[in-house]
Amino acid sequence: MTTLLVRRLLLGAMTIGCIYTITFTMVITIPGNPFQQSQRNMPPEAEQALRVRYSMDNDWLYFWEFLDGAIHLDFGPTFTYSDWTCNQIIAEALPVSILIGLLAILIAVMIGVPVGVLAAVKRGGWFDFASLAFVLLGISLPTFVAGTALLIVFGVYLPITPVGGWGTLAHLPLPAITLSLPFTAYIARLTRVGMLDVLGSEFVRAALAKGLSPRTVVWKHAFKVAFLPVLSYLGPATAQAMTGSFVVEKVFGVPGLGQHFVNAALNLDPGLIMATVLVYSTLLVLFNTVIDLLYAWLDPRITGAL
């Protein structure tokens, strides 16, 4: 187990190192002047002065300085929002993204799993078809449409929640629900398929024949097995929910990290691009490592395979 952990961590560090190098290369080769922020053209001398100020006149110098900073968890300045450091921006925005992502996954599990189980149990009934419709809608409806619709209904027509923004508990439900929609749909589908598989198996028939109530059979015996594929999906899904909330942030005005990730690239802000990429990739690598370790812990047979 320890060797596995060490190996995975080393591999993770190497992955992040590669991501940093590739991102850095892209950042310095991309056309455009990162210092120009407005319509006015910047005098070449002024641009040169700024390049010097941020050690960007020499690519290698910049590469090592940024890496050195990043290792000490200091991502340096941003050019788009020069009064703030990348660290402050991440400290403000990352908890918001994590919170929304976790809540979305929580909602997805709490709704998706029962829906999937019920749909499997009442296979072919109206509930199954209704859940199928919901799944289709959840997967195919873009979040910006669903989010705007929710915003108009609950924010403007029935003013229950505030119209976007951030700051109080009332701001949480709409973005979390919107973000959870595709995950809910997928989990419901996974649960239904897993459940159908299990319900047809012999041990379920045996349990029923033994005289156990269908309720006990479904929830106590069949569900445990049917949940495994959902569990394996939860790892990447959680990472995806935390890092992929850009559209939801945009629609609801949630100050999460996704907007900085996208805007940094649009604004050509080298520090912030690399900082957000590094944070996101670390998060992803970390999640994958944790899931792998969990697997190894649950099923020691696969330790060797990892």
Next chain:
Amino acid sequence: MIRNLLLVCALLFVSSLSIYSLSSGDSRADFAYVNPSGIHTLDPVRMSWTPDFRIALNIWEGLTTSDPVTTEPIDGAALFPPDVSSDRLTYKFTIRDDARWSNGDSVVAADFVRGWRRGLEPGTAGDYQFLFTDHLAGAREYLTWRRAGVAELTSLSRIRDGWTLTPDQARALARCPTFSQIHATADSIPEPPAQDAADLAWQRFADKLDGLSIDWNACYEAAFAAHISEMDQRFTKVGVRASGKRELTVRLARPCPYFLDITAFPTLLPCHESIERLRERYRKAPITAEGLVVYDPQWTKPDYRRNGYPGLISNGPYRLADWRFKRRARLGVNRFHRTADAIACRTVDMVVYDNVSAAIMAYEAGDLDFLPTMDVPYDHEIARLAQSGARPDFHLCQTFATYFLSFNCVSATVGGKPNPFIDPRVRRAFSLAVDKAKIVNNVLKRGDRVARSFVPAGTIAGYEPPIGLRRDVPEARRLLAEAGYEDGRGLPPIELLYVTADERICQALARMWERDLGVRVELRSKESKTFAEDKANHRYMIARGNWYGDYHDPTTFLDCLITGNGNNDSGYSGAAYDVLMSRASTAADPTERAELLQGAERILVEEDCPILPILHYAQPIAIKPYVKGLHANARLRFPFCYVSIER
């Protein structure tokens, strides 16, 4: 058991995250408005965006301020009007004795010198550095000297630290006096190429320098010491001086009838002395090792404490009470300001909504009182509501801004194809073929005004822009034939470069040219950063452009087209134009000056046509009916100290 423990841990984690990232909801401010993009920077000398200017002009106060209705200069931190010498070159401002910083300190003349010097120095200066170099006596010379010094110190410090120089740095090194000395004494040094030699030659030279055994450190130290010792002495030649505690003397390089308008501009705001505690120093000298003036950029935060820095101190009617990144900024009244008791809105919130549609919904729901922008895909619908009177709270600001096209007047070829627009007749033909009224009324429908001239007509008292060209397709075809392209034959496909947001307008233009001139137009849409780079490097035939005037004078527009101006994107160089502009810059009589400028602009929009003005933007804004004291104005300046809420 373990499962329960895990559950408790997860719940604890989520709730602590909620507590951390959700602030306790403060009470709503007296007045709330939206800023979709959030603040880019609050450093007055670095800012270039209207929303940033808006905050800056509410928390700081320049020598003059703007009238909330007319935006003409009125009194600010200094008595109005100042003493102006008979040659109109020297201005003596007297700072009011009741002008106070938000910590109670008196505002003194030295605070303005500090603020202005930051706007000029390499390292701190931003886009509006030209306000000093164009107007203050001696500022351009000082900047040239400083830039050369920075280039020298940078090259020497890089080579001292063992880095190979870039071609530009090698050029700078070869130019500096230190290098001439070494070159004269040591014979091992290779001969530098000519300054205008190719980068490759300079790169080779830089590589050769790497292997030499020269005491670069000693060279660097000598250059650094020499630069420091001269710096303050040189600055005394720049035309801004504290001639007394409250007396500020400004010397201009040339007469400037709009100077009191410029002194209300954010770049010319004062700066409190406490900022010096955040200055970066290199061996006790007030510059960095590379010669730049640098301050800790976090000085604009109200709660930033480092090195005894007390947090942002400002001198305007408001002070920055709280600033949460990309969420909100709260302004509270500066209780030391002379008008503090008369200000009705004691707190003002600037709220960030990335999505303007959400901001409009929040306005409808009553969470916001004022939308200074409504830039949405359905802006034509908003303009219709505003114009028909169906929504009396929607207004259209006819802005001091022009949307235009630049023709590439310099490059013989663009992307391997010959560029026909070096011929002014072709530029005129293309200008004559555009139906601007159709674009404004049928395509965009946003309530914009058709632009006949570069300077928006009717915005500057005492200046009437020329009539411009009217649509005349036969004349356009005749000109094209005269230039050798009868019915568009022989013309390469015309490339129209624009940013994605201009899709509709550019398609309409392409259609007009294709139909009326028989040319083929290729639309090239680019993302804004690459667009800016292509435009600045003249890699286009026709490119979209827009320009917002900064001060109430035609030169804020017309200066852009002077030969060699950094914002002359068309690369236009008109001898007659330059002469008229130069004569206007020294003309003492206002009428004569206006005539000269009008003549220059006529060359621009009727004869040489390096640019084709299309429209002047109308910006929709929304003000709740109970908000009094906010006025739609061309320059989108909104001082909140005059605002009151009357429900």
